[in-house]
Amino acid sequence: MKKDLTLLVLAAGMGSRFGGLKQIEPVGPNGEFIIDYSIKDAIIAGFTKVVFVIKEENYQIFKNTIGSRIEDKIKVQYVFQKNSDVPTAINIPSTRVKPLGTAHAIYVARDVIKENFAIINADDFYGRDAYLKAAQFLANCADDEYANVAYEVGNTLSGNGEVKRGVIFGSDGFIQEIIESSVKEENGLVKAKPLSGASEFTVPLNQTVSMNLFCFTPKLFTYLNEHIEEFFTDKNNDLMSCEWLIPDVAFASAIENGKRIKLITTSAKHLGMTYKEDLESLKNGILKEIESGTYNNNLWS
Numbered sequence: 001m002k003k004d005l006t007l008l009v010l011a012a013g014m015g016s017r018f019g020g021l022k023q024i025e026p027v028g029p030n031g032e033f034i035i036d037y038s039i040k041d042a043i044i045a046g047f048t049k050v051v052f053v054i055k056e057e058n059y060q061i062f063k064n065t066i067g068s069r070i071e072d073k074i075k076v077q078y079v080f081q082k083n084s085d086v087p088t089a090i091n092i093p094s095t096r097v098k099p100l101g102t103a104h105a106i107y108v109a110r111d112v113i114k115e116n117f118a119i120i121n122a123d124d125f126y127g128r129d130a131y132l133k134a135a136q137f138l139a140n141c142a143d144d145e146y147a148n149v150a151y152e153v154g155n156t157l158s159g160n161g162e163v164k165r166g167v168i169f170g171s172d173g174f175i176q177e178i179i180e181s182s183v184k185e186e187n188g189l190v191k192a193k194p195l196s197g198a199s200e201f202t203v204p205l206n207q208t209v210s211m212n213l214f215c216f217t218p219k220l221f222t223y224l225n226e227h228i229e230e231f232f233t234d235k236n237n238d239l240m241s242c243e244w245l246i247p248d249v250a251f252a253s254a255i256e257n258g259k260r261i262k263l264i265t266t267s268a269k270h271l272g273m274t275y276k277e278d279l280e281s282l283k284n285g286i287l288k289e290i291e292s293g294t295y296n297n298n299l300w301s
Helices: 034-045 056-070 102-107 128-140 219-232 246-256 278-291
Strands: 006-010 049-054 075-080 117-121 147-152 163-171 174-186 189-194 201-203 208-216 262-265
Touching: 006 034, 006 102, 034 056, 034 128, 034 278, 049 056, 056 075, 102 219, 102 246, 117 128, 128 147, 128 208, 128 262, 174 246, 208 246, 208 262, 219 246
Parallel strands: 006 049, 006 117, 049 075, 147 262, 174 262
Antiparallel strands: 117 208, 147 208, 163 174, 163 208, 174 189, 189 201
């Protein structure tokens, strides 16, 4: 029996470096958004539902634009990431505007996802191969197994400045460590500056990195429910700025399950819009995909 699979789309980010709501910036020849291509690829790969994590104030614009294009093609649900959506024992300051982190973005979908799921960023173009590999894993994994679909860092860089990537170190097909870093190419290598403040290091262009395309089972929600209070009541975490992040909960939950996170590699080229200047190269990348026959010129025709 074919499994239902959900794509969880993280779309509540502010897009500060891009300077606006970049999730609905037209990038295709007929006004398509990045997320249109992601949903198309997900449907072809076998996903049966998409859940958007958005800010409540953006609900109508999302529904009227993105939702209206895809609601007749795949089941669609929306959940709102609010800083108030935490257990009563957690006292997030009312003056905090910044979202509580990517792990919290998954947490807010706990009541609508009961099947295996993959997560993506709304403003990243992942390429069809990534969705096919994610769906294959999710359709066959045990209920306590997770994976990350990883990219060669050279296929994810921007020519307009540093970008944040999770540099992956692993062995035997499993991930040992992800070092969240700012990366840029220098002299044929990639210089990585860990966000933790640790020493810089260099890696080759084919080093694998995480683009947050994790594959999870509902088992993750058990971990999130049991540990959210622990994280946000930790005296070491500043409630005005701390973020509960996906890689941290992925590793911790996998350890609780007695498992490791599987490393799945893709040769796909990642396209994104970290900076306004990235828009032109993103559009050109999508045109190349159309020319190669991956997509119709009018995506939903």
